[in-house]
Amino acid sequence: MDQEHAVALNGNREVWLTYIRGTIPRSLLAGCSVTLVGLYAGWCVWNKTMTVSNLIPILTWAGMASQQMRFLARTEREINWCTPSLKSLRHALGLQSQFTETAQAEELDDACVEIEFKDLGHCYDHKRNGQTISPVTVLSGLSFKIKPGQKVACIGPSGAGKSTITRLIQRYMDPTKGSILINGHDLRDISLRSWRRIIGYIPQQSKVFEGTLRDNLLYGLSAQQRAVISDEEILRTMSLLRVDFGSRLTHGLYTRVGRNGMKLSGGEAQRIMICAAILKRPKFMIIDEATSSLDAENQAAVQSGIDQLLTHHETSAIIIAHRLSTIKRCDLFVVLKPIDSLSPGESQIEYIGSNLEDVFKNSPIFNRLAELEGVRMSA
Numbered sequence: 001m002d003q004e005h006a007v008a009l010n011g012n013r014e015v016w017l018t019y020i021r022g023t024i025p026r027s028l029l030a031g032c033s034v035t036l037v038g039l040y041a042g043w044c045v046w047n048k049t050m051t052v053s054n055l056i057p058i059l060t061w062a063g064m065a066s067q068q069m070r071f072l073a074r075t076e077r078e079i080n081w082c083t084p085s086l087k088s089l090r091h092a093l094g095l096q097s098q099f100t101e102t103a104q105a106e107e108l109d110d111a112c113v114e115i116e117f118k119d120l121g122h123c124y125d126h127k128r129n130g131q132t133i134s135p136v137t138v139l140s141g142l143s144f145k146i147k148p149g150q151k152v153a154c155i156g157p158s159g160a161g162k163s164t165i166t167r168l169i170q171r172y173m174d175p176t177k178g179s180i181l182i183n184g185h186d187l188r189d190i191s192l193r194s195w196r197r198i199i200g201y202i203p204q205q206s207k208v209f210e211g212t213l214r215d216n217l218l219y220g221l222s223a224q225q226r227a228v229i230s231d232e233e234i235l236r237t238m239s240l241l242r243v244d245f246g247s248r249l250t251h252g253l254y255t256r257v258g259r260n261g262m263k264l265s266g267g268e269a270q271r272i273m274i275c276a277a278i279l280k281r282p283k284f285m286i287i288d289e290a291t292s293s294l295d296a297e298n299q300a301a302v303q304s305g306i307d308q309l310l311t312h313h314e315t316s317a318i319i320i321a322h323r324l325s326t327i328k329r330c331d332l333f334v335v336l337k338p339i340d341s342l343s344p345g346e347s348q349i350e351y352i353g354s355n356l357e358d359v360f361k362n363s364p365i366f367n368r369l370a371e372l373e374g375v376r377m378s379a
Protein backbone atom coordinates (compact mmCIF):
# COMPACT_ATOMS: atom_id res chain seq x y z
CA MET A 1 0.00 0.00 0.00
CA ASP A 2 2.83 2.38 0.88
CA GLN A 3 4.04 2.28 -2.69
CA GLU A 4 0.58 3.08 -4.07
CA HIS A 5 0.22 6.00 -1.65
CA ALA A 6 3.63 7.30 -2.74
CA VAL A 7 2.53 7.13 -6.39
CA ALA A 8 -0.68 9.05 -5.58
CA LEU A 9 1.19 11.70 -3.57
CA ASN A 10 3.80 12.07 -6.30
CA GLY A 11 0.91 12.49 -8.73
CA ASN A 12 -0.49 15.43 -6.75
CA ARG A 13 2.93 17.03 -6.40
CA GLU A 14 3.51 16.60 -10.13
CA VAL A 15 0.20 18.35 -10.93
CA TRP A 16 1.05 21.38 -8.81
CA LEU A 17 4.65 21.63 -9.99
CA THR A 18 3.56 21.49 -13.64
CA TYR A 19 0.88 24.08 -12.89
CA ILE A 20 3.33 26.44 -11.20
CA ARG A 21 6.13 25.97 -13.80
CA GLY A 22 4.01 25.79 -16.95
CA THR A 23 0.49 27.15 -16.78
CA ILE A 24 1.02 30.24 -14.60
CA PRO A 25 3.95 31.66 -16.69
CA ARG A 26 2.00 31.00 -19.90
CA SER A 27 -1.10 32.82 -18.58
CA LEU A 28 1.09 35.74 -17.47
CA LEU A 29 2.80 35.79 -20.87
CA ALA A 30 -0.61 35.96 -22.58
CA GLY A 31 -1.63 38.91 -20.37
CA CYS A 32 1.70 40.73 -20.76
CA SER A 33 1.90 40.29 -24.55
CA VAL A 34 -1.46 41.98 -25.15
CA THR A 35 -0.41 44.84 -22.85
CA LEU A 36 2.91 45.21 -24.71
CA VAL A 37 1.18 45.17 -28.13
CA GLY A 38 -1.27 47.80 -26.83
CA LEU A 39 1.56 50.01 -25.50
CA TYR A 40 3.60 49.64 -28.71
CA ALA A 41 0.58 50.45 -30.90
CA GLY A 42 -0.21 53.46 -28.67
CA TRP A 43 3.41 54.63 -28.98
CA CYS A 44 3.19 54.32 -32.81
CA VAL A 45 -0.03 56.38 -32.84
CA TRP A 46 1.65 58.97 -30.61
CA ASN A 47 4.58 59.20 -33.05
CA LYS A 48 2.13 59.38 -35.95
CA THR A 49 3.61 56.24 -37.61
CA MET A 50 0.18 54.59 -37.28
CA THR A 51 -3.35 55.94 -37.47
CA VAL A 52 -5.97 55.50 -34.75
CA SER A 53 -8.11 53.52 -37.21
CA ASN A 54 -5.31 50.90 -37.39
CA LEU A 55 -5.06 50.79 -33.61
CA ILE A 56 -8.56 49.34 -33.14
CA PRO A 57 -8.12 46.13 -35.24
CA ILE A 58 -4.62 45.61 -33.81
CA LEU A 59 -5.94 45.73 -30.25
CA THR A 60 -8.88 43.47 -31.18
CA TRP A 61 -6.54 40.89 -32.76
CA ALA A 62 -4.13 41.07 -29.81
CA GLY A 63 -7.07 40.50 -27.45
CA MET A 64 -8.26 37.52 -29.49
CA ALA A 65 -4.75 36.03 -29.62
CA SER A 66 -4.38 36.47 -25.87
CA GLN A 67 -7.75 34.79 -25.30
CA GLN A 68 -6.67 31.81 -27.42
CA MET A 69 -3.39 31.58 -25.48
CA ARG A 70 -5.31 31.54 -22.20
CA PHE A 71 -7.59 28.86 -23.63
CA LEU A 72 -4.52 26.79 -24.57
CA ALA A 73 -3.12 27.27 -21.03
CA ARG A 74 -6.45 26.06 -19.59
CA THR A 75 -6.46 22.99 -21.84
CA GLU A 76 -2.88 22.28 -20.82
CA ARG A 77 -3.91 22.52 -17.15
CA GLU A 78 -6.74 20.02 -17.71
CA ILE A 79 -4.30 17.61 -19.40
CA ASN A 80 -1.88 18.06 -16.49
CA TRP A 81 -4.65 17.24 -14.02
CA CYS A 82 -5.36 13.99 -15.85
CA THR A 83 -1.80 12.81 -16.52
CA PRO A 84 -0.87 11.71 -12.96
CA SER A 85 -4.25 9.96 -12.61
CA LEU A 86 -3.57 8.08 -15.83
CA LYS A 87 -0.09 7.19 -14.57
CA SER A 88 -1.53 5.94 -11.25
CA LEU A 89 -4.20 4.00 -13.12
CA ARG A 90 -1.59 2.37 -15.37
CA HIS A 91 0.45 1.52 -12.28
CA ALA A 92 -2.61 0.08 -10.49
CA LEU A 93 -3.62 -2.00 -13.52
CA GLY A 94 -0.11 -3.47 -13.62
CA LEU A 95 -0.10 -4.50 -9.94
CA GLN A 96 0.09 -8.22 -9.36
CA SER A 97 -2.56 -9.73 -7.12
CA GLN A 98 -1.13 -10.90 -3.80
CA PHE A 99 -3.45 -13.87 -3.86
CA THR A 100 -3.44 -16.90 -6.04
CA GLU A 101 -6.73 -18.68 -6.38
CA THR A 102 -6.83 -22.41 -6.78
CA ALA A 103 -8.59 -23.81 -9.82
CA GLN A 104 -11.12 -25.40 -7.44
CA ALA A 105 -11.95 -22.09 -5.67
CA GLU A 106 -15.49 -22.27 -4.28
CA GLU A 107 -17.99 -20.07 -6.17
CA LEU A 108 -20.51 -18.50 -3.80
CA ASP A 109 -24.09 -18.16 -4.92
CA ASP A 110 -26.58 -15.54 -3.73
CA ALA A 111 -27.60 -17.48 -0.61
CA CYS A 112 -27.44 -15.93 2.88
CA VAL A 113 -24.00 -15.76 4.43
CA GLU A 114 -22.64 -17.18 7.67
CA ILE A 115 -19.18 -16.06 8.78
CA GLU A 116 -17.11 -17.78 11.42
CA PHE A 117 -13.90 -16.35 12.87
CA LYS A 118 -11.70 -19.18 14.15
CA ASP A 119 -8.91 -18.13 16.50
CA LEU A 120 -8.27 -15.19 14.17
CA GLY A 121 -5.07 -13.24 14.66
CA HIS A 122 -3.13 -10.77 12.55
CA CYS A 123 0.33 -9.16 12.54
CA TYR A 124 1.33 -6.21 10.37
CA ASP A 125 4.90 -5.92 9.10
CA HIS A 126 6.33 -2.65 10.33
CA LYS A 127 8.73 -1.11 7.85
CA ARG A 128 11.45 1.50 8.17
CA ASN A 129 13.25 2.76 5.04
CA GLY A 130 11.59 -0.04 3.07
CA GLN A 131 12.97 -2.72 5.44
CA THR A 132 10.67 -4.89 7.54
CA ILE A 133 11.79 -4.30 11.12
CA SER A 134 9.34 -6.35 13.14
CA PRO A 135 5.87 -7.83 12.81
CA VAL A 136 3.39 -6.18 15.20
CA THR A 137 0.41 -8.17 16.44
CA VAL A 138 -2.86 -6.21 16.17
CA LEU A 139 -5.48 -8.98 16.51
CA SER A 140 -5.41 -12.11 18.63
CA GLY A 141 -7.63 -15.11 19.39
CA LEU A 142 -10.92 -13.88 17.89
CA SER A 143 -13.53 -16.65 17.73
CA PHE A 144 -17.17 -15.87 17.03
CA LYS A 145 -19.87 -16.51 14.47
CA ILE A 146 -22.14 -14.20 12.47
CA LYS A 147 -25.21 -16.23 11.56
CA PRO A 148 -27.25 -15.56 8.38
CA GLY A 149 -29.19 -12.34 8.76
CA GLN A 150 -27.51 -11.49 12.08
CA LYS A 151 -26.20 -8.00 12.76
CA VAL A 152 -23.10 -8.01 14.92
CA ALA A 153 -21.61 -4.96 16.57
CA CYS A 154 -17.88 -4.85 17.11
CA ILE A 155 -16.86 -2.41 19.80
CA GLY A 156 -13.45 -1.52 21.11
CA PRO A 157 -11.07 1.33 21.79
CA SER A 158 -9.17 3.06 19.01
CA GLY A 159 -6.40 0.86 17.62
CA ALA A 160 -8.00 -2.38 18.85
CA GLY A 161 -7.99 -3.72 15.28
CA LYS A 162 -11.63 -3.21 14.25
CA SER A 163 -10.84 -1.87 10.78
CA THR A 164 -8.27 -4.66 10.38
CA ILE A 165 -11.11 -7.17 10.80
CA THR A 166 -13.00 -5.44 7.95
CA ARG A 167 -9.88 -5.67 5.74
CA LEU A 168 -9.46 -9.36 6.52
CA ILE A 169 -13.12 -10.07 5.73
CA GLN A 170 -12.72 -8.39 2.35
CA ARG A 171 -9.49 -10.34 1.85
CA TYR A 172 -7.29 -7.33 1.27
CA MET A 173 -4.83 -9.53 3.11
CA ASP A 174 -4.83 -13.00 4.67
CA PRO A 175 -4.77 -13.45 8.46
CA THR A 176 -1.39 -14.46 9.86
CA LYS A 177 -3.15 -16.78 12.33
CA GLY A 178 -6.45 -18.67 12.35
CA SER A 179 -9.08 -18.45 9.64
CA ILE A 180 -12.32 -16.89 8.42
CA LEU A 181 -14.93 -19.39 7.26
CA ILE A 182 -17.70 -18.35 4.87
CA ASN A 183 -20.58 -20.82 4.87
CA GLY A 184 -18.06 -23.39 6.19
CA HIS A 185 -15.36 -22.72 3.55
CA ASP A 186 -12.06 -21.02 4.34
CA LEU A 187 -12.06 -17.57 2.72
CA ARG A 188 -8.72 -18.50 1.09
CA ASP A 189 -10.49 -21.28 -0.84
CA ILE A 190 -13.32 -19.11 -2.09
CA SER A 191 -13.43 -17.31 -5.44
CA LEU A 192 -12.62 -13.72 -4.47
CA ARG A 193 -14.76 -12.35 -7.30
CA SER A 194 -17.83 -14.26 -6.12
CA TRP A 195 -17.23 -13.15 -2.50
CA ARG A 196 -16.74 -9.47 -3.28
CA ARG A 197 -19.84 -9.56 -5.50
CA ILE A 198 -22.05 -10.29 -2.51
CA ILE A 199 -20.49 -8.01 0.09
CA GLY A 200 -21.07 -4.32 0.67
CA TYR A 201 -18.58 -2.07 2.41
CA ILE A 202 -19.08 1.32 3.98
CA PRO A 203 -15.60 2.57 4.88
CA GLN A 204 -14.52 4.71 7.82
CA GLN A 205 -13.46 7.49 5.44
CA SER A 206 -15.77 8.12 2.53
CA LYS A 207 -14.67 9.46 -0.80
CA VAL A 208 -16.63 10.09 -3.95
CA PHE A 209 -15.19 9.49 -7.39
CA GLU A 210 -15.00 12.04 -10.16
CA GLY A 211 -18.16 11.53 -12.24
CA THR A 212 -21.92 11.76 -11.94
CA LEU A 213 -23.89 11.06 -8.78
CA ARG A 214 -25.36 8.03 -10.57
CA ASP A 215 -21.88 6.68 -11.42
CA ASN A 216 -20.96 6.93 -7.74
CA LEU A 217 -24.14 5.26 -6.56
CA LEU A 218 -23.85 2.34 -8.97
CA TYR A 219 -20.10 1.75 -9.02
CA GLY A 220 -20.28 -1.48 -7.00
CA LEU A 221 -23.00 -3.08 -9.10
CA SER A 222 -22.38 -5.70 -11.76
CA ALA A 223 -23.25 -4.89 -15.38
CA GLN A 224 -26.34 -7.08 -14.99
CA GLN A 225 -27.54 -5.23 -11.89
CA ARG A 226 -26.92 -1.85 -13.55
CA ALA A 227 -29.01 -2.87 -16.52
CA VAL A 228 -32.10 -3.56 -14.41
CA ILE A 229 -31.92 -0.85 -11.77
CA SER A 230 -34.21 2.10 -12.45
CA ASP A 231 -33.67 5.76 -11.57
CA GLU A 232 -36.86 5.54 -9.47
CA GLU A 233 -35.34 2.82 -7.29
CA ILE A 234 -32.16 4.85 -6.84
CA LEU A 235 -34.17 7.94 -5.88
CA ARG A 236 -36.31 5.87 -3.46
CA THR A 237 -33.22 4.57 -1.66
CA MET A 238 -31.75 8.07 -1.60
CA SER A 239 -34.87 9.50 0.02
CA LEU A 240 -34.93 6.67 2.57
CA LEU A 241 -31.42 7.67 3.60
CA ARG A 242 -32.20 11.39 3.34
CA VAL A 243 -29.66 11.86 0.58
CA ASP A 244 -31.20 15.06 -0.71
CA PHE A 245 -29.16 17.81 -2.38
CA GLY A 246 -32.19 19.90 -3.37
CA SER A 247 -31.52 22.52 -6.04
CA ARG A 248 -27.80 21.60 -6.15
CA LEU A 249 -28.74 18.56 -8.26
CA THR A 250 -28.97 20.63 -11.44
CA HIS A 251 -28.98 17.53 -13.68
CA GLY A 252 -30.63 15.10 -11.26
CA LEU A 253 -28.75 11.81 -10.92
CA TYR A 254 -26.51 12.94 -13.78
CA THR A 255 -25.10 15.92 -11.85
CA ARG A 256 -21.33 15.75 -11.63
CA VAL A 257 -19.77 15.40 -8.18
CA GLY A 258 -16.17 15.52 -6.99
CA ARG A 259 -13.38 17.87 -8.01
CA ASN A 260 -14.96 19.15 -11.21
CA GLY A 261 -18.54 18.99 -9.99
CA MET A 262 -20.72 19.58 -6.98
CA LYS A 263 -18.56 19.75 -3.86
CA LEU A 264 -19.72 17.45 -1.06
CA SER A 265 -19.14 17.57 2.67
CA GLY A 266 -17.70 14.51 4.44
CA GLY A 267 -21.17 13.62 5.73
CA GLU A 268 -22.75 13.93 2.27
CA ALA A 269 -20.04 11.76 0.72
CA GLN A 270 -20.63 9.20 3.47
CA ARG A 271 -24.37 9.07 2.80
CA ILE A 272 -23.67 8.52 -0.92
CA MET A 273 -21.38 5.61 -0.05
CA ILE A 274 -24.00 4.14 2.29
CA CYS A 275 -26.61 4.47 -0.44
CA ALA A 276 -24.23 2.85 -2.98
CA ALA A 277 -23.55 -0.08 -0.62
CA ILE A 278 -27.28 -0.60 -0.05
CA LEU A 279 -28.17 -0.41 -3.76
CA LYS A 280 -25.81 -3.34 -4.29
CA ARG A 281 -28.15 -5.45 -2.10
CA PRO A 282 -25.27 -7.31 -0.50
CA LYS A 283 -25.63 -10.54 1.41
CA PHE A 284 -23.02 -9.37 3.89
CA MET A 285 -22.53 -5.76 4.87
CA ILE A 286 -19.41 -4.32 6.49
CA ILE A 287 -20.02 -0.96 8.10
CA ASP A 288 -17.00 0.79 9.60
CA GLU A 289 -18.07 3.79 11.72
CA ALA A 290 -20.51 4.65 8.98
CA THR A 291 -22.31 7.49 10.67
CA SER A 292 -19.33 9.09 12.41
CA SER A 293 -19.22 12.31 10.39
CA LEU A 294 -22.96 13.02 10.44
CA ASP A 295 -24.78 15.34 12.79
CA ALA A 296 -27.21 13.78 15.29
CA GLU A 297 -30.34 14.25 13.16
CA ASN A 298 -28.82 12.83 9.96
CA GLN A 299 -27.14 10.05 11.92
CA ALA A 300 -30.51 8.85 13.22
CA ALA A 301 -32.04 9.03 9.74
CA VAL A 302 -29.22 7.13 8.09
CA GLN A 303 -29.15 4.55 10.88
CA SER A 304 -32.86 3.83 10.57
CA GLY A 305 -32.45 3.55 6.77
CA ILE A 306 -29.63 1.05 7.20
CA ASP A 307 -31.63 -0.93 9.76
CA GLN A 308 -34.70 -1.13 7.52
CA LEU A 309 -32.73 -2.18 4.46
CA LEU A 310 -30.61 -4.73 6.33
CA THR A 311 -33.73 -6.37 7.74
CA HIS A 312 -35.52 -6.27 4.41
CA HIS A 313 -32.74 -7.98 2.45
CA GLU A 314 -31.88 -10.57 5.14
CA THR A 315 -28.34 -9.33 5.02
CA SER A 316 -25.81 -10.34 7.67
CA ALA A 317 -23.62 -7.50 8.88
CA ILE A 318 -20.70 -6.49 11.01
CA ILE A 319 -21.00 -2.95 12.30
CA ILE A 320 -17.98 -1.23 13.78
CA ALA A 321 -18.86 1.74 15.95
CA HIS A 322 -17.59 3.98 18.66
CA ARG A 323 -21.03 5.51 19.02
CA LEU A 324 -23.12 3.09 21.02
CA SER A 325 -26.35 4.74 19.88
CA THR A 326 -25.77 3.35 16.36
CA ILE A 327 -25.56 -0.32 17.40
CA LYS A 328 -28.44 -0.60 19.85
CA ARG A 329 -30.49 -2.74 17.47
CA CYS A 330 -27.74 -5.31 16.79
CA ASP A 331 -28.23 -9.00 17.63
CA LEU A 332 -24.78 -9.67 19.05
CA PHE A 333 -22.14 -7.46 20.68
CA VAL A 334 -18.44 -8.29 20.60
CA VAL A 335 -16.22 -6.10 22.77
CA LEU A 336 -12.49 -6.09 22.00
CA LYS A 337 -9.69 -5.33 24.42
CA PRO A 338 -6.65 -3.31 23.36
CA ILE A 339 -4.00 -5.74 22.16
CA ASP A 340 -1.27 -4.40 24.48
CA SER A 341 -3.35 -5.32 27.55
CA LEU A 342 -3.32 -9.06 26.72
CA SER A 343 -1.14 -11.75 28.24
CA PRO A 344 0.37 -14.28 25.74
CA GLY A 345 -2.25 -16.56 24.18
CA GLU A 346 -5.18 -14.62 25.68
CA SER A 347 -8.22 -13.91 23.48
CA GLN A 348 -8.83 -10.28 22.60
CA ILE A 349 -12.56 -10.61 23.17
CA GLU A 350 -13.44 -9.01 26.49
CA TYR A 351 -17.13 -9.88 26.33
CA ILE A 352 -19.56 -11.33 23.82
CA GLY A 353 -23.31 -11.34 24.33
CA SER A 354 -26.67 -10.70 22.71
CA ASN A 355 -28.23 -8.59 25.44
CA LEU A 356 -27.05 -5.00 25.54
CA GLU A 357 -27.77 -4.62 29.26
CA ASP A 358 -25.66 -7.71 30.02
CA VAL A 359 -22.84 -6.29 27.91
CA PHE A 360 -23.15 -3.05 29.85
CA LYS A 361 -22.99 -4.92 33.17
CA ASN A 362 -20.13 -7.27 32.23
CA SER A 363 -17.82 -5.31 29.96
CA PRO A 364 -15.74 -2.56 31.60
CA ILE A 365 -14.65 -1.30 28.14
CA PHE A 366 -18.24 -1.02 26.91
CA ASN A 367 -19.17 0.59 30.19
CA ARG A 368 -16.47 3.24 29.83
CA LEU A 369 -17.44 3.99 26.21
CA ALA A 370 -21.11 4.29 27.24
CA GLU A 371 -20.16 6.61 30.08
CA LEU A 372 -18.11 8.82 27.75
CA GLU A 373 -21.15 9.13 25.48
CA GLY A 374 -23.50 9.68 28.36
CA VAL A 375 -25.52 6.57 27.37
CA ARG A 376 -27.53 5.04 30.23
CA MET A 377 -28.80 1.47 30.20
CA SER A 378 -31.63 1.95 32.66
CA ALA A 379 -34.74 -0.17 32.11
Ligand SMILES: Nc1ncnc2c1ncn2[C@@H]1O[C@H](COP(=O)(O)OP(=O)(O)OP(=O)(O)O)[C@@H](O)[C@H]1O
Pocket: 001, 124, 125, 126, 138, 156, 157, 158, 159, 160, 161, 162, 163, 164, 165, 204
Ligand atom coordinates in the same frame (compact mmCIF):
# COMPACT_ATOMS: atom_id res chain seq x y z
N1 LIG B 1 -1.18 -1.14 7.07
C1 LIG B 1 -0.75 -1.15 8.35
N2 LIG B 1 0.54 -1.41 8.64
C2 LIG B 1 0.97 -1.44 9.91
N3 LIG B 1 0.18 -1.22 10.99
C3 LIG B 1 -1.11 -0.95 10.77
C4 LIG B 1 -1.65 -0.90 9.45
N4 LIG B 1 -2.98 -0.60 9.52
C5 LIG B 1 -3.25 -0.49 10.84
N5 LIG B 1 -2.14 -0.69 11.58
C6 LIG B 1 -2.06 -0.68 13.05
O1 LIG B 1 -2.90 -1.71 13.53
C7 LIG B 1 -3.57 -1.29 14.69
C8 LIG B 1 -5.08 -1.49 14.52
O2 LIG B 1 -5.50 -0.61 13.50
P1 LIG B 1 -7.03 -0.52 13.07
O3 LIG B 1 -7.14 0.53 12.04
O4 LIG B 1 -7.52 -1.86 12.71
O5 LIG B 1 -7.68 -0.03 14.45
P2 LIG B 1 -9.18 0.43 14.77
O6 LIG B 1 -9.67 -0.38 15.91
O7 LIG B 1 -9.99 0.43 13.53
O8 LIG B 1 -8.95 1.93 15.26
P3 LIG B 1 -9.94 3.18 15.14
O9 LIG B 1 -11.04 2.94 16.11
O10 LIG B 1 -9.09 4.34 15.52
O11 LIG B 1 -10.42 3.25 13.72
C9 LIG B 1 -3.17 0.15 14.95
O12 LIG B 1 -2.18 0.16 15.94
C10 LIG B 1 -2.61 0.61 13.63
O13 LIG B 1 -1.57 1.54 13.82
Ligand SMILES: [Mg+2]
Pocket: 162, 163, 164, 204, 288
Ligand atom coordinates in the same frame (compact mmCIF):
# COMPACT_ATOMS: atom_id res chain seq x y z
MG1 LIG C 1 -10.90 1.89 12.33
